[in-house]
Amino acid sequence: xxxxxxxxxPVSRLPGVGPRRExxxxxxxxxxxxxxxxxxxxxxxxxxxxxxxxxxQEGRPALFRGRVGELSSQRSQGKHRVRGLLSDPTxxxxxLWFHRPGVAAQLPPxxxxxxWGRPARFGDALVCVNPEFWTGxxxxxxxxxxxxxxxxxxxxxxxxxxxxxxLSQVERCAPQIPEELPESLIRRRxxxxxxxAVRQLHAPDDEVRWREARRRLAYQELxxxxxxxxxxxxAAASLPPPVLRCEKGVSERFWADLPxxxxxxxxxxxxxxxxxxxGRHPMNxxxxxxxxxxxxxxxxxxxxxxxxxxxxxxxxxPTEILARQVWEVARRLPALAPFPVDLVLGGRxxxxxxxxxxxxxxxxxxxxxxxxxxxxxxxxxxxxxxxxIDEQHRFGVAQRAALAAKGxxxxxxxxxxTPIPRTLSLALFGDLSSLALRDLPPGRSPVVTRVLGxxxxxxxxxxxxxxxARGGRAxxxxxLVEESxxxxxxxAMQRRExxxxxxxxxxxxxxxxxxxxxAKAAALERxxxxxxxxxxxxxxxxxxxxxxxxxxxxxxHGERFGxxxxxxxxxxxxxxxxRGVCLLLSGTEEEDSLRRLRIxxxxxxxxxxxxxxxxxxxxxxxGGVRQHGDSGFKVADLRVDAALLEQARQDAQDWVDxxxxxxxxxxxxxxxxxxxxxxxxxxAGA
Ligand code: ADP
Ligand code: MG
Numbered sequence: 001x002x003x004x005x006x007x008x009x010p011v012s013r014l015p016g017v018g019p020r021r022e023x024x025x026x027x028x029x030x031x032x033x034x035x036x037x038x039x040x041x042x043x044x045x046x047x048x049x050x051x052x053x054x055x056x057q058e059g060r061p062a063l064f065r066g067r068v069g070e071l072s073s074q075r076s077q078g079k080h081r082v083r084g085l086l087s088d089p090t091x092x093x094x095x096l097w098f099h100r101p102g103v104a105a106q107l108p109p110x111x112x113x114x115x116w117g118r119p120a121r122f123g124d125a126l127v128c129v130n131p132e133f134w135t136g137x138x139x140x141x142x143x144x145x146x147x148x149x150x151x152x153x154x155x156x157x158x159x160x161x162x163x164x165x166x167l168s169q170v171e172r173c174a175p176q177i178p179e180e181l182p183e184s185l186i187r188r189r190x191x192x193x194x195x196x197a198v199r200q201l202h203a204p205d206d207e208v209r210w211r212e213a214r215r216r217l218a219y220q221e222l223x224x225x226x227x228x229x230x231x232x233x234x235a236a237a238s239l240p241p242p243v244l245r246c247e248k249g250v251s252e253r254f255w256a257d258l259p260x261x262x263x264x265x266x267x268x269x270x271x272x273x274x275x276x277x278x279g280r281h282p283m284n285x286x287x288x289x290x291x292x293x294x295x296x297x298x299x300x301x302x303x304x305x306x307x308x309x310x311x312x313x314x315x316x317x318p319t320e321i322l323a324r325q326v327w328e329v330a331r332r333l334p335a336l337a338p339f340p341v342d343l344v345l346g347g348r349x350x351x352x353x354x355x356x357x358x359x360x361x362x363x364x365x366x367x368x369x370x371x372x373x374x375x376x377x378x379x380x381x382x383x384x385x386x387x388x389i390d391e392q393h394r395f396g397v398a399q400r401a402a403l404a405a406k407g408x409x410x411x412x413x414x415x416x417x418t419p420i421p422r423t424l425s426l427a428l429f430g431d432l433s434s435l436a437l438r439d440l441p442p443g444r445s446p447v448v449t450r451v452l453g454x455x456x457x458x459x460x461x462x463x464x465x466x467x468x469a470r471g472g473r474a475x476x477x478x479x480l481v482e483e484s485x486x487x488x489x490x491x492a493m494q495r496r497e498x499x500x501x502x503x504x505x506x507x508x509x510x511x512x513x514x515x516x517x518x519a520k521a522a523a524l525e526r527x528x529x530x531x532x533x534x535x536x537x538x539x540x541x542x543x544x545x546x547x548x549x550x551x552x553x554x555x556x557h558g559e560r561f562g563x564x565x566x567x568x569x570x571x572x573x574x575x576x577x578x579r580g581v582c583l584l585l586s587g588t589e590e591e592d593s594l595r596r597l598r599i600x601x602x603x604x605x606x607x608x609x610x611x612x613x614x615x616x617x618x619x620x621x622x623g624g625v626r627q628h629g630d631s632g633f634k635v636a637d638l639r640v641d642a643a644l645l646e647q648a649r650q651d652a653q654d655w656v657d658x659x660x661x662x663x664x665x666x667x668x669x670x671x672x673x674x675x676x677x678x679x680x681x682x683x684a685g686a
Pocket of ligand 2: 390
């Protein structure tokens with residue numbers, strides 16, 4: 001008998017999932033059966049057709065079959081190698097495995113096997129290095145003979161296990177997935193049923209079906225965001241934002257209290273915000289400005305207006321480090337001195353939470369700076385006037401919408417250092433008008449950027465030694481927290497140790513995502529104070545950190561990062577009076593990837609970098625689904641889904657107009673209600 005489908009079933013209850021697998025799955029965000037069915041492949045490998053050996057081409061991955069001739073195993077200098085010769089009636093191919101001593105036993109001479117790999121040319125011969133293979137025991141249609149999904153990898157989950165686990169769950173459960181969209185929209189837009197779309201995304205029959213499946217799921221994702229926007233617009237029409245009692249000229253007084261003059265852009269931006277904040281409609285503004293252009297102060301200036309006007313303000317930052325830093329700045333601003341400024345981070349005790357909740361319930365002006373913890377349902381504002389979202393690209397789609405739904409239609413200010421195309425801003429925020437800071441504070445010069453190789457490590461150290469001797473401070477970014485077996489990628493923890501030996505005078509500290517908040521804050525504090533002069537870390541260093549004395553940014557394996565991300569990283573240095581230097585160490589010699597990195601040597605403007613990056617990456621191939629750039633969508637890709645977005649927007653508006661309680665599709669309503677409780681509370685109040 002088939003068990004009834006329970007989407008909330010914890011994965012630990014599924015066959016084959018013990019504690020170790022459960023932990024691995026949870027690192028991929030998979031906790032329930034539904035999560036598993038919606039964990040989509042990163043890419044696909046077309047292993048449908050067998051290629052005769054004579055048709056193999058250099059550099060092109062292929063599936064091929066043959067008989068193993070001689071096979072020899074050797075060890076030299078601690079390296080294990082297995083060499084073999086494969087033949088079929090059309091030709092032959094050399095095989096080579098490194099570090100796989102077991103292969104020799106699995107493929108005794110004379111064995112017939114199927115292989116998947118990418119042949120390379122060594123001299124005259126084609127050689128395939130470390131191919132995957134299957135002998136008789138793995139039948140066609142499982143690992144080969146089909147389009148094979150490739151899932152995101154993580155520790156504790158062998159790729160083949162993950163694939164077989166997910167595909168078996170899909171096969172078992174997909175037919176029972178209930179429809180989550182109203183029938184009328186499915187018909188109107190000609191969409192695949194959800195169960196079919198999920199199945200095709202994991203195990204596509206062909207590219208055409210895959211495209212339809214992707215379209216269906218992207219549409220749903222876009223609609224799930226557009227409906228709350230439409231609901232919010234509806235609520236805002238009957239519940240205007242709090243009226244602010246603003247005296248004229250408050251923003252000028254805000255600047256007057258600072259030790260420096262605002263840039264013309266800052267002054268103009270705050271004036272525009274002041275005008276919006278006095279209005280009867282909720283403001284929806286995007287403040288774009290390159291790294292270091294001084295967005296934080298503009299936001300604090302706007303919050304100051306709101307507090308003065310008698311309402312509350314929220315500042316949402318993506319990391320604890322950044323939240324603390326903004327909180328410190330806010331607490332010290334003379335203009336904010338009359339108002340309480342709180343810091344809200346995760347992991348607070350129940351008591352703290354209760355106290356905070358109580359404070360926010362009092363209808364008095366108050367500023368709260370915090371991380372995602374601000375989005376918890378327990379954080380409720382009695383009079384939220386303005387919500388600021390800093391570094392918007394670090395937040396998921398749902399989180400951004402959740403903050404906007406707090407309080408009675410608050411004004412919203414979203415900040416970004418990377419430009420957002422119109423389609424993206426529509427998708428992420430509904431209607432949003434943008435403001436830009438085009439100038440940097442005076443005295444800044446562009447960060448001198450050089451692309452070097454990992455092999456230049458020694459030169460880099462010599463340069464750092466010099467900089468440190470001159471009193472400079474440096475950041476050092478690694479792609480991973482911990483060195484992981486076999487990838488050859490440096491981990492921040494090991495790198496700190498190595499640097500402590502090479503540059504003991506720098507007293508290096510390390511920060512990464514696995515440290516708790518207090519440890520991170522302490523390390524940063526020692527760096528800020530100058531006790532330590534080298535801060536090693538992962539991309540947690542990317543956003544917001546502001547230490548004016550820092551002059552050098554080293555990034556290892558620069559090719560592993562997005563250009564805009566690298567631009568953000570280098571924006572951490574050269575903020576004070578001395579020039580900044582950014583050294584990007586490339587882990588590869590590939591021309592394409594070097595060319596990409598070198599864009600940063602030439603271009604200093606974040607907006608143009610984002611354009612160049614986008615042009616290089618292109619879009620639209622059958623590339624699986626991944627977190628697309630800045631959007632935070634799982635399936636939708638706004639570079640190709642602009643038309644779909646427009647449809648979702650229209651459909652959301654029509655649906656909400658006709659049926660504000662979304663009665664015709666209880667499942668859709670339930671999912672939204674869980675995700676955005678505040679939107680529905682707003683509606684109930686309206
Ligand atoms: P971002 O736009 O990247 O968020 P920040 O707001 O962190 O930039 O500002 C970067 C640094 O510039 C901070 O140290 C801030 O105090 C300083 N700053 C901001 N505005 C000015 C100004 N008008 N003149 C001088 N320094 C400024
Ligand atoms: Mg900032």
